[in-house]
Amino acid sequence: MTSARTPCTVNKPERSTTIALLFSSSQADLLRLAARMGADADAEDIVAEAFFQLYKNWDELQSMNSAVGYLRATVRNLSRMRVRRLIVARRYADHQVAEPLVHSAEHQAIRRNEQQAVVTALRALPRRQYQALVLRHWMDLKEGEIAEAMGISVGAVKSHTSRGMTKLSEILNAAPK
Numbered sequence: 618m619t620s621a622r623t624p625c626t627v628n629k630p631e632r633s634t635t636i637a638l639l640f641s642s643s644q645a646d647l648l649r650l651a652a653r654m655g656a657d658a659d660a661e662d663i664v665a666e667a668f669f670q671l672y673k674n675w676d677e678l679q680s681m682n683s684a685v686g687y688l689r690a691t692v693r694n695l696s697r698m699r700v701r702r703l704i705v706a707r708r709y710a711d712h713q714v715a716e717p718l719v720h721s722a723e724h725q726a727i728r729r730n731e732q733q734a735v736v737t738a739l740r741a742l743p744r745r746q747y748q749a750l751v752l753r754h755w756m757d758l759k760e761g762e763i764a765e766a767m768g769i770s771v772g773a774v775k776s777h778t779s780r781g782m783t784k785l786s787e788i789l790n791a792a793p794k
Contacts, residue, residue, distance in 0.1 A: 632675050639684055640668055649691050654696030663699065667691040738788040745769075746781030753778055 644664060653661035667688050678684055739747055745767070752763045753774075760778075764771045 632672070635681065635684075636668060636672055638672075638673075639688070643685055643688060647688060650689060651692050651696050654693060655700045656696040659699055663692055663695045666695055733794055734789060735785075738785050738792070741788055742781050742784055745773075745777045746784065749774055749777035750781045750785065 647667065648660045649665045653658075656663050670687055670691050671684060674687075678687060687788045739750065742750070746769055749763060752758045752766060753760075758766065760771050760774045763774045763778075767774065769777075
């Protein structure tokens with residue numbers, strides 16, 4: 618047996634009056650619900666959107682009594698969506714580069730000089746230390762991959778990397794600035 622769905626048959630002026638009455642009687646509860654769901658800053662916007670959705674979808678309601686339940690469900694869903702959007706936005710913002718996209722000529726010249734100093738200091742290292750540091754920090758390889766590429770043990774990679782970093786720091790700190 619199929620259940621016949623009887624839409625809420627109220628003409629538009631009566632619909633508006635009914636929704637206005639619902640608004641005055643349930644707005645405070647819906648605002649508290651939105652705030653509890655984490656949308657405290659946007660609670661009023663969420664409640665307003667819920668009432669708009671109710672007005673728009675009024676003909677799909679099964680009865681006038683289901684309007685309050687519809688509003689609660691809509692407020693909950695809109696609040697959850699807002700919280701999810703904020704979480705995604707924060708993750709995205711955390712991954713953004715803090716430096717400006719276009720640097721001044723002075724900044725670029727200083728950076729080029731610093732990079733040149735690092736390259737010069739790297740060339741002063743023993744060959745194995747140089748290779749280990751380049752593979753680790755420029756090629757972003759893991760220790761096992763470096764060991765395989767260089768034909769040495771992982772322990773030797775750790776040793777070359779550590780000694781290379783120490784020597785590189787000494788060379789860069791001793792260089793005139």
